[in-house]
Amino acid sequence: MRLKIIGAAGEVTGSSYLLECGASRVLVDCGIFQGKDDERKNREMFPFSSVSLNAVLLTHAHMDHSGRIPLLVKEGFKGKVWATLPTLELVKVLWYDSAHLMKEEADWLTKKNSRKGLAPVEPIYTRDDVDDAIKMLSAASYDDKLPVAPGISVRFRDAGHILGSAILEVWLEEEGKQVKVVFSGDLGPQQTVMERNPAIITSADYVIMESTYGDRLHKTNAESRDEFRDVLTTALKDKAKVLIPSFVVDRAQRILYELALLKDEGILAGNVPIFFDSPMGVKATEIYKKHMNLLSSEIQQYVSQGKDPFAPGKLKYVSSVEESQAINDVGNAVVVAGSGMANGGRIVHHLKHGIWNPKNHVVFVGYQAQGTLGRRIVEGEKNLRIAGEDVSVKANIHTINGFSAHADRDDLLAWAGNFSTAPLFLITHGEPKSSLAFSETLASAGMKGVVPVAGQEIELEPNGAGKAVHIAEQPVVLKREEVSTLLAEILLLASGLQNRSVPVQEDGILSLLKSSKVLLETANEKMNERLRAE
Secondary structure, X not given: OEEEEEEOXXXXXXXXXXXXXXXXXXXXXXXXXOOOOHHHHHHOOOOOOHHHOOEEEOOOOOHHHXXXXXXXXXXOOOOEEEXXXXXXXXXXXXXXXXXXXXXXXXXXXXHHHHOOOOOOOOOOOOHHHHHHHHOOEEEOOEOOEEEEEOOEEEEXXXXXXXXXXXXXXXXXXXXXXXXEEEEOOOOOOOXXXXXXXXXXXXXXXXXXXXXXXXXXXXXXXXXXXXXXXXXXXXXXXXXXXXXXXXXXXXXXXXXXXXXXXXXXXXOOOOOOEEEEEOHHXXXXXXXXXXXXXXXXXXXXXXXXXXXXXXXXXXXXXXXXXXXXXXXXXXXXXXXXXXXXXXXXXXXXXXXXXXXXXXXXXXXXXXXXXXXXXXXXXXXXXXXXXXXXXXXXXXXXXXXXXXXXXXXXHHHHHHHHOOOOOOOEEEEEOOOHHHHHHHHHHHHHOOOEEEOOOOOEEEEXXXXXXXXXXXXXXXXXXXXXXXXXXXXXXXHHHHHHHHOOOOOOOHHHHHHHHHHHHHHHHHHHHHHHHHHHHO
């Protein structure tokens, strides 16, 4: 029995894990990469044969978990894709939109290449591939144990992250041995607004656990709402425009609900238009309305009062490109548009036409991955190239992480603390700093946590006594992402040494550590020299 870490190691996108049990092979998630160098990563061949897979288990619909499944089918996968019913409905919307965007990008690159005499560019996958992938979808209910391959069973539990999101309890049985592996997926906070609380799991041998916010705390719901109210109040007083980049699944619905609350309070005047500029987001919202019974008690209480939580004030759905462009001429408005990291979608157009104005406000309400336009704005870059034009950033920039559908450090720790079987926690789905910090947090709480790297394999044994084997490549030139992976491995080794009780002066260990320190100092100096030269 083996587990291979394929993606979401040292980063928060590209989530994917391979489980092997006897002759059975099951993939957990198959997400796209977002951010720096994402096009190359998404076109890379899978490190396994797609034909050899028995099934795919999908934790939730977000593209960084589901977005490469159509490519998997294109490359020959013939098994079932198991997920909850809301997830299956949401991925259909997301995949078709993704195929459309990929075609547009490929067409643009083909025109660019033709002027240089270069070959045309094909999209990563097409609508036809999405059609084929949808045929593989199979619905799983929460809390029922389901056999998905010989020797492998799974139970989907509510993760409280987005509609239909799931924690996976997976049982592997081979030659009389049983191992239980739990995949947290993306976990929601302990104090939720949109979804129900994450399910409590108490037993596992291994837990593959996300750490997106493993090194920080969110503000409380009350604090985040106060912050959002202050931004809206100031903007409305200035007759300004508020631009909100938003993930169209869950985050957009949360923002619409928060705007509805402000409308109820009288903060949001009835004459201020609210534009929901995302045809895909409108479809996702209809799916949310269809499954209102799976949402939180707060949302259901709001509905019981005869109110629509996703229809604030003068809400206008924007469909056509012409309607979207016409928003440029509106001075005082709230604009909610995808994508949440501003790395595509209609929000890019609105930022291009509004981020230069010092009266306007841009409110980021979700995680910004490295290399995305959103991350660069949040980190304070003042001159950016947006949609082919150089633009100065003069608008007021706000980040409200309290609206995140992700658990923060204390939420993650509380969920991990429910396990009574002392499992080994494999900390993934976070940038290195965040994952390592959360591993240390677990250690301080008396739990065992390690941070694996992409390509790492773990031989699974009962009671979490796994043996890790790293399959390393030998590149001639280290690429930037390979340097990051290598540094993560060094930090992992250092963390392991620090937690041991053997006196380091024995057997020349202290000398080796001192030599390692000198080598790292030398590497750091050379890196600084390279940066100064650039």
